[in-house]
Amino acid sequence: MASVVRSGAWKALKNGSTSESFVHLHRFQTLRVRSFSATMSPPSKAVVYEQHGPPDSVTRVVELLPVEVKENDVCVRMLASPINPSDINRIEGVYPVRPQVPAVGGYEGVGEVHSVGSAVKGLLPGDRVIPSPPSFGTWQTYIVKDQSVWYKVNKESPMEYAATITVNPLTALRMLEDFVTLNSGDAIVQNGATSIVGQCIIQIARSRGIRSVNIIRDRTGSEEVKQKLRKLGADEVFTESELEVKNVKSLLAGLPEPALGFNCVGGNAASLVLKFLRQGGTMVTYGGMSKKPITVSTSSFIFKNLSLRGFWLQKWMSADKAKECRGMIDYLLDLAREGKLKYEMEVTPFDDFHIALDKALGKQGSQPKQIIKF
């Protein structure tokens, strides 16, 4: 698998060479290799980790040897790739599905076709592509994988949206479609509304006439956050403490009781979503930012007939969804191009990867989604 670090480069590291001497050795080897074969990729600069642990201490940027571009392979020069929370969890070793170490980090991104094998059809150098379904090892400058991995996207799609479209926006879209049939005029409720998925839910719902009730945590500047979410299309935004009332539904004003709720926080914030749901409603859990479990009364199940479900994009992907997935990517990138799907991102040059990583790890307070530009 191309996501496994190329063994030659890896051996050099294991033999105790410093990263600097390794890079020199590596470049020397690279030149030698390229001299006798035209079907090799360029060397790749990659974020690798040899063992699981805190991402800021186990990852380093190394240069990897060129690999052969076989007849069905496409060599892609990566342009941009995000640092998603799940990428961090994979490096930490706490994510149930992750590549074997040593591994290159990353799971989604966008690139440009650099070269193609002799049997490749429909992709040409210069094409803008994303791995779809997403695929491990996107934090590197050149990736060689089978042509089936790559999906050509509209070159006019904003680069940072193409880089991030298959994890967060797709999660939002699937969750809006897969659990409850929603019609224009219906409402949903969610906590963690400021997360990227949360923002996508607000906007995709809005584009379909679906109203949203949004719960955010108490924080300084919450009025500003509310304004921002309302601007995206949120109908109602409440802080958790504003919902310390006897009957949260009395705050719904003209909105219908939500049939569907989303939880990415757990604890009290999950209970608040449940309180808003209508009789027979469904809450879908897709994250647990508070690290607290979800607590539900017996009567919520029996008398209120609530259903609690979960969503995990990676599991959904593992079914044979490639084709379906690609159609949705076009839909979502169209929304992004039209300005109907927006979220904050910060683009950081690859050389500053560890600064971006620190931000993604929350070491500098709340920060926008970090996008590595290669």
Add this chain to the structure above:
Amino acid sequence: MASVVRSGAWKALKNGSTSESFVHLHRFQTLRVRSFSATMSPPSKAVVYEQHGPPDSVTRVVELLPVEVKENDVCVRMLASPINPSDINRIEGVYPVRPQVPAVGGYEGVGEVHSVGSAVKGLLPGDRVIPSPPSFGTWQTYIVKDQSVWYKVNKESPMEYAATITVNPLTALRMLEDFVTLNSGDAIVQNGATSIVGQCIIQIARSRGIRSVNIIRDRTGSEEVKQKLRKLGADEVFTESELEVKNVKSLLAGLPEPALGFNCVGGNAASLVLKFLRQGGTMVTYGGMSKKPITVSTSSFIFKNLSLRGFWLQKWMSADKAKECRGMIDYLLDLAREGKLKYEMEVTPFDDFHIALDKALGKQGSQPKQIIKF
């Protein structure tokens, strides 16, 4: 509605007559009434409550005036009716759907047709009938309701099973059929396995080749309880403390991981059901005996893809299920007649209603289901 206490009788009580003087007055009136009309029911002796509260203090047995048997009515002499936990909750006023007070207690039972109105078809005096769907006010000696309420059952059905078939066994049957498609060889897991519903689940599952993993609370004599449940067809029975192991599934021996679980306890016992479930499994909550909520980790939803649902027979009934319901009653009564569906009951004469009620309230420790014989 016939479930409302007849107003004449009720006025007498409200006017402060003692229950003894009331009965005398009532009998006198009855005789007078019957003398000029042949279409009246006999007077009825009933368990009534005028306000919500502790069932042993708010209920009393009174005699009610005869009521008219209209052309579509059937007058049934009740033979037997159980005291179900939901009957107690309705009297306490803590059940979401309950008759308006003053009311006669009870929700299911069996009786014999005493007389029929002139337009009644298909029912004759002497027929054995149950109210189906069940219907409020079964704790009385004579009930007059529209013919559509009554369903004729096989006279050879054991009386106490006919009296109890529409609440507990039907709950067990619906829960086995409505959430997950189970095939012979599949397994289910449940807590509260000694409850009547739990015992029915074991036996109905067994009759379909479905294996059961059963969780009981720690108690003295648990070996005896295990024996009893195994005799009913339970494949595995564990006490909660026996499940304090790292991986409960290692205890499954040859059984498949259960796809469906039932929870009527909450708290730790609910968590144990969740632990046994296979990837993508469903837990259905239908009771909360421990009065503790259900706590679920985020990863159970995301990575294990569990679904949590609820079941409430009364809600299920309120949809237009009368016909479907009656077919299932025949099926369940057949099982009972064949000895394939058994559970412990204690039959108590109506005169000792308050003794049975104390037992049903748990005042005398664990007791079999109490059946009032009229």
